[in-house]
Amino acid sequence: MTFQPRFHTLIEVYDRAMRDFGDRPLFGVKGEGAFHWMTYTDFGDQVEAIRGGLASLGVGPGDRVAVISDNRPSWAVGAYATYGLGAAYVPLYPAQGDGEWLHILRDSNAKVVLVEDGEVGLRVAGFREQLPDLHSIVSMAEVGGPGQSPWGDLLCAGREHPVPCRAVSPDEVAAFIYTSGTTGSPKGVLLTHRNLANNVSAVNEVFPIRPEDRSLAFLPWAHSFGQVVELHTLFSMGASMGIAESVDRIVANLEEVRPTLLFSVPRIFNRIYASVQRTIREGGRLRSALLRWTLAVAARRRRLEGQGRSSLVLTLASRVLDRLVSSKIRARFGGRLRYAFSGGAAISMEVASFIDALGITVYEGYGLTETSPIVTANWPGSRRLGSVGKVLPGVRIALSDDGEIIVHGHNVMKGYHGLPEENAKVFTADGGFRTGDMGRIDEEGFLYITGRIKEQYKLENGKYVVPSPLEEQI
Structure with missing residues (x-):
């Protein structure tokens, strides 16, 4: 059966969220000892x-708005405001x-750059003469620096002269995301509305x-x-996000926000394990x-x-040990965690x-x-x-003759x-x-990453080997 994505553009994601989840909390920010929540409305x-x-x-269709900031509600506000003008973030x-x-600012021809505070704005101003396309620096802080437009002024200007949301095409570029390679300058990955909305739809499906x-x-x-x-x-499903204060405060914030879902990297679980x-x-x-x-x-x-098979003795022992041990460790994650990805x-x-x-x-x-970015995943009922x-859903992978993972689908970048x-x-x-990653697929369709193409070494007998599996054992 062909996958039918729920969303085709991020504007559709936005419209659905505004229509269905207005009074629900969206972003939580820590202030004065507690998290305070912004609603969808x-x-x-x-x-x-x-x-x-x-x-x-002067931002319009085809323009680029850059942002230099850690996670905060205004980061997301800037993103969806940009999409609604037909511009790329x-x-x-x-x-x-x-x-x-x-x-990055020069390569993307950014017209406006949003900065988290005046200090970042001053750094950008230091090389502004080398950015002929840059029209404005906007500070998201209450007080900006010299030559920076305050966020509050931008809000006032928009309220005085509102602009309707543009109906964008799925094939229009929504984002430039720069990746750092092992050599050379960062490369700008062009992701369209179709790329991003398709991945959002697929994740929601499973x-x-x-x-x-x-x-x-x-993250x-x-x-x-x-x-x-x-x-x-x-955002597409009406859920909420508490924004961590800093990397050092993640554990404390977990206990305060008490998440039911967590999107993480192995480092967090490695810390708990250690x-x-x-x-x-x-x-x-x-x-x-x-x-x-x-x-x-x-x-x-x-x-x-x-x-x-099962064992009544082990089941009973697990319940006792869960109460004495496991539940106390889970409490470090807030005590409500259903799963993590x-x-x-x-x-x-x-x-x-x-x-x-x-x-x-953990899936x-x-x-x-x-690839916008998710290609494969373990999920409930398939792990x-x-x-x-x-x-x-909607993604297809194949392995080349040398074992490289090749990805096909609407999630593949422009x-x-x-x-x-x-x-x-x-x-x-x-x-x-071509991902540059090597893998194998088992009889049930589960993918295993076995190494990188560039990590191959040629042996005297002419065969190629990848050291990653051996390195993991060491």
């Missing part, structure tokens, strides 16, 4: 105003150096997301994973014994379940099995910025530890901006994207 009011404000600065990281900022769900947003929205799988997808292993090594005898027993019982239950890198089998033993289900997936799952030679290298004759 409040968000929409700001989007409408900033759309008019950007139009007053170009996110940058505050942690990048001036040289990378200059390259993951149960409800308006009552809540996440803690700590940068400047990255395709955080932006598409968290921001756009949760903490518990340290307790096993250094904690008291009883505590260490309980942790070891919890993990052992969980491992035995998994083996039996894999054989289609992990991408960006592979979770080791050891850590994945450990997290499972605690009663936390691992695979993707790249060039295999060690794999990165099956293809999302191309790299201004780099025809690079595009010729990564696209196949039939429009597939």
